[in-house]
Amino acid sequence: MTSAKPLILSALVALLAVPAFAQDAQIAVAANFTAAAEELGAAFAEETGQTIGFSFGATGALYTQIIQGAPFDALLSADAATPARLADEGHSDGKSIFSYAIGKLVLFSTIEGLVTGPESLEGEFANIAIAEPAAAPYGAAAIETLDALGLTETLRSKFVIGQNISQTHQFVDTGNAELGFVAYSQVIGREDGSQWLVDETLYSPITQDAILLSTDNEAAAAFLDFLRSGTGTAIIESYGYAVAE
């Protein structure tokens, strides 16, 4: 068996030497954009041969990580405020900021017929899921909507709060909360359950901006350009986002 040792050793060294999962860029992405980002990443890899790694989270949480020095080459935020703030605070040059998508808020339930419109918020239910308003722009939009309808205080005791829009969706999707405010991109194309695409006059537009954080990463810059290309915008629109002109 001694003869096998050098072989195993060299195999190990070879494994360590090949960075099997090296990404050409690491990009922080707001949780609502998860599915779209993955499809965009795959399309981008096919077109350019470059791979992008994504880290998903609530925009506020990603912001905290970035100012603490997280190694992200770009941020796809769920709002316009966070990229602007990063630029103001000198973490990046504001010139790279652009709007890659305009998100829509939806009230969703896995229960058939439960959600018909704003009146469903006054119906019988025990839990309504929203994303943490302080960290997640979709959570802030949900509160804005409830404020506009004058229902925030009435419903406060029924809130269950997801750390980001993905956890919020998961609370609703597992049926633990009967309904919840999630991103339209998360439930687009679902035939089951019931949903109400929230009237866009009830909340400020969810303008989602991107910002480049590292100046020397070509793959990240190329990916941001790809978001604005015909292929990119078509994918983004297919997830129910509007794309800024």
Added chain:
Amino acid sequence: MQLFWDIWPAVRLTVSLAFVTTVILLVLGTPIAWWLARSKSRWTVVVNALVALPLVLPPTVLGFYMLILLGPSGPGGWLASFWGARTLAFTFTGLVIGSVFYSLPFVVQPLRNTFAAIGKEPLEAAFSLGFDFRKAFVLVILPLARPGYLTAAVLGFAHTVGEFGVVMMIGGNIPGRTKVLSIAIFDYVEQLRWTEAHIVAFGMLIFAFFTLALTMGADRRASRLGP
């Protein structure tokens, strides 16, 4: 002062959760630990491994199963339907169930070790005096096992106070109902409220240190006095 009122519901909730969980675990853990210490069955290997699982599993695994099991399509939802609710997630009861599994090894293992250390002799002596098992257990074994119960209670309590992942996944972060201290710290950090995060985190550090120091002190005294 404002911070105190902000954090007070979380403190109260955390302490109640840890207290209820510890009491349940001491009751449930006693027969399990006794059986593990005494039985010659090969099943002890399996049960020992099951009890120790929460030590090595990521809390997210437990949290994920809990979310499904507590929900409307799981046994939790069935149970909740008896009082007209549809899920045990986002409730104190749900957190207690999650915590009982999460802190199980921290209570069962010290008890098992204590029972094993006591050995067979005291029980046999009690039987020879004509005690039945219940009387022997209460009058002979429990007093001998007191240091073990103290360790089990302190560790079970402290570990439940330190719980994060499971509560995060099944709690829904509801102030006063499911938002425990560890989650409150996480929120402060996420929102860059460093001052609040520092105060609460430091408070928990002090609590954990003194808890452990006290347990170890009690352990030392107990081992000096002998069982």
